[in-house]
Amino acid sequence: MSITRRDFLNGFALTVGAGLTPWQQLMAQEQSAQAAGKYYPPSLTGLRGNHPGSNDITHPIAFGALQVDMDGLPVSEDYDLVVAGAGISGLAAAWFYRKKFPDAKILILDNHDDFGGHAKRNELGEGDNFRITYGGSESLDSPKAHFSNVVEDFLADLGVDYQRFNTYFDDELYADQGLSAGVFFDAANFGENHVAKGEPFFGEADPAEAIANFPLSESDKQALLALFNEPENYLPEMSAAEVEAYLGTISYDTFLQKHVGLSAKARRYFQSYSCDVWGYPIDGRAALEGYYDGYPGFDAMPMPVLDDEEEPYIYHFPDGNASVARMLVRAMIPGVAPGETMEDIVLAPFDYSKLDQQANNVRLRVNATVADVRNRDGGVDVLYFQDNKEPVRVRSKHCVMACYHRMMPSLMKEIGEEQRAALDLNVKTPMIYTKVLLKNWQAFKDMGVYTFYCPTAPYCLVQLDYPVNMGGYECPKNPEQAIVVHMVRTPSPYGTMAGIRDTASLGRKLVYGLPFEALEAEALNQLDAMLSTVGQSARPLVEAITINRWAHGYSHETAMLADDLDAVDGILNTAHAPIGNVHIANSDSGWSAYMHTAIDQAWRAVEEIQA
Secondary structure, three states, X not given: OOOOOOOOOOOOOOOOOOOOOHHHHHHHHHHHHHHOOOOOHHHOOEEEEOOOOOOOOHHHHHOOOOOOOHHHOOEEEEEEEEEEOOEHHHHHHHHHHHHHOOOOOEEEEOOOOOOEOOOOEEEEOOHHHOEEEEOOOOOOOOHHHHOOHHHHHHHHHHOOOHHHHHHHEOOXXXXXXXXXXXXXXXXXXXXXXXXXXXXXXXOOOOXXXXXXXXXXXXXXXXXXXXXXXXXXXXXXXXXXXXXXXXXXXXXXXXXXXXHHOOOHHHHHOOOOOOHHHHOOOOOOOEHHHHHHOOOOOOOOOOOOOXXXXXXXXXXXXXXXXXXXXXXXXHHXXXXXXXXXXXXXXXXXXXXXXXXXXXXXXXXXXXXXXXXXXXXXXXXXXXXXXXXXXXXXEEEEEEEEEOOOHHHHHHHOOOOOHHHHHHHXXXXXXXXXXXXXXXXXXXXXXXXXXXXXXXXXXXXXXXXXXXXXXXXXXXXXXXXXXXXXXXXEEOOOOOOOOOOHHHHHHHHHHHHHHOOHHHHHHHHHHHHHHHHHHHOOOOHHHEEEEEXXXXXXXXXXXXXXXXXXXXXXXXXXXXXXXXXXXXEEOOHHHHOOOXXXXXXXXHHHHHHOOOO
């Protein structure tokens, strides 16, 4: 079965009328738009994220196969600011620039067919089975711990109050259905497809009860149980300072093998512990970083004291951080969408035809790939390709580059060698966020699990979508309703003995080399294997599938086995240093794959700009 596009209309259209709920109004608006052939990317299924066509210009430029003579093109438009990249950081840069210069004319360009960057909105299904979900950046992460005053003020100005998610996020829904975290062991690596309810790390289950159900030998089970419940001081000959220093030089995988003494099969259980959060397996994660992340094995060792205060992971719009991007666009561009609150953004109908209107001071142009950026006297010239066709040259006083760091040297020949080298160190981690709309989730109830850690299967995380009720949108509350299953694939391979930058490059080649049909089959095969443990199959339940391919996904983050920690700050300052009238933003500038970093870096870039 191959599902590449949603047949949204079924031969009819609705009209928006009085008495309809916000959800019904959105459905009616979308159906009317589709009937009229209007442009609305969130409703597209199939291969999304870095979708086909999004890199048709960037890759030839990066590999030196495409060169354009900007000097031979006329200047078609003039602006005060051109922003390359319409992700959260690029949109925030436009926002901050407009606050600084209220009458400024701003053009935002992006090579994708939608704005938001990794903050991607996915819509699947129709009628009662219509669901909204996220295709990338998913939540406001730990606001109390991580948000700067800049981010706090920015969100307040935009109308986001993250405290209100305490009401919108139903953190008891799955527990009330008798579901917990669990582990899926695949037959290729463990001899059988097996689901164990309870997971001692991610699910905080009792280790003895959970491990008893693992498809491992008794000796391996006892070794795992000892690691969780009765760990030893595995480095008794070392002082506390020596332990800390040494654990920063070996991987968690090496720690489990060399010092804990786990067998190869027992270690497979831990293989993908780090994948969902960091994007690569445990052979790339330092043992000391594993301790910081809460991995087992360190309780009897002289370790640094940790701040164990935790925030609930509930700050989540139904479409993830796409709602923040949509609020930014709605606030800056008149007529794009109605409303003014964080609640009404969820179901607000968006008119993409209003993104690029000559009468507006802020214009957003999608399917527009920046190919060349050059300083000139008093400003910047930017060349881009619209719809991968003819090149267009525009002029501005300033430019903010909010695109991938490693792409910037290919777009700006003025960047010096030292800065090029610093930018080149941000090798982004490939990710795949696959969204499968199922007609119901009874099989998950039968398994007793709503979120699976899958140590050796292609997708390391499989879970039912976050239960959020907000702005008229209602999450499915019983197993007979349609639901989105969220699946995370981190293609950086385990066991290559390469550094995380090299494994990221290998994973990216794998992602680009697989067609949609192969990626679709991989996801559905894994779901089939999981549901087979309760005598069911996923394929008859599938209504739609969207595969968000992020070949250039997470920003590189500081890693003990990959980076000189003392040199990182200098590298960051060198990488995002302004080049004449060109300033550099995005989460890459902070080596941190989070929304708050993207906002902070946008603010810094705009603060560098003088009138």
